[in-house]
Amino acid sequence: MEKILLSGNEAIARGAYEAGVKVASAYPGTPSTEIFENLPLYKDSLYSEWAPNEKVATEVAYGASIAGVRSLTAMKHVGVNVAADPIFTAAYNGVGGGFVIVSADDPSMHSSQNEQDNRHYARAAKMAMVEPSDSQECKDFMAAAYEISERFDMPVLFRTTTRVAHSKSIVSLGERREQPVPEYKRNVRKNVCTPANAFLNHPKVEENLKALEAYACESPLNRVEMKGTKIGVISASIAYQYAKEVFPEDTSFLKLGITNPLPMALIKEFASKVETLYVIEELDPFMEDQIKAAGIACIGKELTTPLYEMNPERLREQIFGVKPETKEVGVSAVSRPPVLCPGCPHRGFFYTMGRHKDFVVAGDIGCYTLGAAPPLNALDSVVCMGGGFSVAMGLAKAFEATGQKEKKVFGVLGDSTFFHSGITGAVEIMYNQGNVIPVVLDNHITGMTGHQDNPGSGYSLQGEIAEALKIEEVLKACGFKNVIIVDPQDLKAMEQAVKAALASEEKAAIITRRPCLLIKRIKHDIGLCKVDTEKCIGCKKCLSVGCPAISVTEGKAKIDVNQCVGCTVCAQVCPMGAIEKEA
Amino acid sequence: MSQVKSALLVGVGGQGAILTAKVLVKGLMEAGFDVKMSEVHGMSQRGGSVSTQVRWGDKVYSPLIGKGAADIIVAFEKMEAVRYADYLKSDGVAVINDYEIEGATVAAGLAQYPEGTLEAMQAHFHCHVLKAEEIARGLGNAKCMNIVLFGSMVKALGMDDIDWEKVIGETVPEKFRELNLKAYKAGYEAVL
Secondary structure (H helix, E strand, O other), X not given: OOEEEEEHHHHHHHHHHHOOOOEEEEOOOOOOHHHHHHHHHHOOXXXXXXXXXXXHHHHHHHHHHHOOOOEEEEEEHHHHHHHHHHHHHHHHHOOOOOEEEEEEEOOOOOOOOOOOOOHHHHHHHOOEEEOOOOHHHHHHHHHHHHHHHHHOOOOEEEEEEHHHHHOEEEEEOOOOOOOOXXXXXXXXXXXXXXXXHHHHXXXXXXXXXXXXXXHHHHOOOOEEEOOOOOEEEEEEHHHHHHHHHHOOXXXXXXXXXXEEOOOXXXXXXXXXXXXXXXXXXXXXXXXXXXXXXXXXXXXXXXOOOOOOOOOHHHHHHHHHOOXXXXXXXXXXXXXXXXXXXXXXXXXXXXXXXXXXXXXXXXXXXXXXXXXXXXXXXXXXXXXXXXXXXXXXXXXXHHHHHOOOOOOEEEEEEEHHHHHHHHHHHHHHHHHOOXXXXXXXXXXXXXXXXXXXXXXXXXXXOOOOEOOOOOHHHHHHHOOOOEEEEEOOOOHHHHHHHHHHHHHOOXXXXXXXXXXXXXXXXXXXXXXXXXXXXXOOOOOOHHHHHOOOOEEEEXXXXXXXXXXXXXXXXXXXXXXXXXXXXXX | OOOOEEEEEEEEOOOOHHHHHHHXXXXXXXXXXXXXXXXXXXXXXXXXXXXXXXXXXXXXXXXXXXXXXXXXXXXXXXXXXXXXXXXXXXXXXXXXXXXXXXXXXXXXOOOOOOOOHHHHHHHHOEEEEEOHHHHHHHOOOHHHHHHHHHHHHHHHHXXXXXXXXXXXXXXXXXXXXXXHHHHHHHHHHOOO
C-alpha cells in the first residue's frame, strides 16, 4: 500500500473515508480544522460541511447516526463545551450508525484560551474514548472507533492534542470499506430522551461501559510491549512517544489506545509484572487517579506536571532529574506577539475604539482578539465564542445599576462568530433592552483558523455556491432598526458611524464591512504607502495604528515595502500628510 | 536512539520555513528514513515567531525537540536564532540568515531590537552566517530565500548523498523550478 507523510488531521480525514463515513459536520477550531479541510477530497463518497457552531455540527452528525450511517464531527477542545449538551444525551440514547466526536486539545495553548483536558468529558458523559499517538494510528483508530461505537452503542470521543493533530508522520493507506445501511425505522424508545426513556437508558449505558472495559482488555488498541521487569510505563497519546524516547531500552510499556473506560484488569496484570510503575500523561492525572483509586501503586504527577505540553527533554528532567545541556548566549530575543496583519480591516475599527476613553468594549474569539494588544489597547474582555454581545450586556446592566451612565458599551464579534453564537446575544440585547451597541466585524471569512467559509461567505465547505446570509437582515429581524454599515478602513467614516450609533433614536448596530486581504478568490486592491521624509517630523503618530509594516528609524517613519499593502490607515492618522499611497 | 537527527527551522510567520521543511522531509523519506515533523498553526502564525521541527532516523518516536536537543537550527531571521539557541545541542550547528525583521514590539517602540545577535551565536556555537535575502534578491526573487537557506543546511549537515536538486524540482511549482535550483546551489556554496 502507498505510504505518505500525513498530519494527524489529514490522517483522521483519511480514516473517516476508509471507515465508510457518509455524513460529517464541524465548526473550525485550531488544532482540529484541517480534518474537515481535507474531507472534501472524498466528496464523491461522503458529505461534509461547516456548521454554524459545534453544537449544531454535533446534532447534524448525530442525526445522521440515528438515520443509520457512520458520521463524524470534530472540534477544538473548547468547542466540546459548546457541544456538550447533545453529546451527553447522545451517550444515553446510543447510536444508530457509528458516531465519532473528535476533540483536539491544545496543551500549552498554542492557539487557545485554556488548556482544558477533554479526557474528563469521556468519563463525565460515559462514552468510549480512543486516543491515537501518531498519524498512522489517527487513520487506523478511526475504523476501530466506529466498530466500538456500533458494538457498544455509544458515541466515541476521539481525542487528539496539538502534537498529534499537527505533527506529520508516515502513513500506509488503506481502501474505503462501504458500510451497510439498514432501512430507517422510527425508534421512540431509543431516540426520544423523555425522562422515562432516559431512566431506562442509564443502566444500559453502565452495562455497555462494563462490556467495553472487558473488550478494552483484549483490544489490539491496548498493547503490552514487555521487555524488562524493573520499570513499567503506562502511557497514551503523544506522551507515549516521549516516554519511549526517555525511558531506558529495557522498560516495559502498556500503550493504551482506548482510555475510557480504562482496561483495569489489564493494567493490574501489567502492574504485577513490573517493580516500579509510571503513568506518563500530559495535563491532568486522568489515568493515574483512576489507577491509584483501583489500589495500584504508581508514580505520575509527583514527578510530572499538569501544566503545559510535555516533550522528551522536560520528561527526562522530571523523571530522571537529568537537565538538558544548554548554552546561554547572553542576548535575549524580543517577543513577537501575533498582531493584526498589514491591511487588516479590523485595524481601523480598533484604532477608532481605542481613542475613546469612555468606551467599554467586550470582544470575542478570532483575529480581532488582537485588538486588545498594544498600541491599539481597545478591548476590555474576551471570554468565549459569542460572548462579545452578551458579556457587553452584563457590563451595561452593571453600569446602569450603579449609575455609571457615562460608560458607552460595545459588544464586538466577527461574521463567523455572529453566526456561531452571536445572534442569541443580539436577541438578548434587544429583548432586555441593553444599552449596548453590537458591532459585527464582517471580513467575509473565518480568519484566525485559516480561512474557512461560513454562512455569510457564499460558499460551502465542498466548494459549492451557498446562500450568503446577510448579517444586516438578521440584525434587523432581531429589532435593530438602524444598522450602520461602514468601511472600517475609512477612519472618518468609522468615527462617524460610531457617533451615529450612539446618537441614534432607534436601536442601532454597526457592521464594519471589508473582506480579509488573505481571501484568495477576491481580487484585492494592493498598493504601497510611501513616507515623504521631508514632511515627516518623526512624531510616531503612525505607530499608534499598530501596523507591523511601519517603524520609526533615525527620527523618520519607515514603511517596509515587503509588508505594506497600501491600506492608508497610517496615512489617515499622520498629522503632517507625510504618508501617501503610490499612484 | 543516537542516530536520530533533529532539525529546528525557526523564523517569522510567512518566511517560507514550511516549504523548506517539505523539501527536507521528502528527500529524507525517499532515502528511506522514518520522519516526523511538527509545526505550529493558528494564532502563532500572524507575524509571530514560528518553528518547524523535523526529526529523522531508523525509528523516530517524538515529533518534538526539547531544549538542548537539536543538531541544527536554521534561523530565517537572526533574532530567532537567539530565541531558540537553548534548543541547540552544545555541539550543534546554526545556519543563520543575516536578516532582520523588527516585529511589532520593536516597531511600536516598546522594545529595542537586540544588538550583537550574530556575535553571541558565533561565540557559543559553530555557525554559518549568510545574507540569504540578498542572495535570493540577486537571483531575481526574494521569496526563494528559504531554498537558499536550505542549500546551506544541506552543506552544513553534509547530507550530500540525497539528490536534493531532484527533490526540489519535484516539490516547487514548475515556473519557480529554475529559480529554486539556483537558490539551492547559491545557498550550498555560501557555506564553507
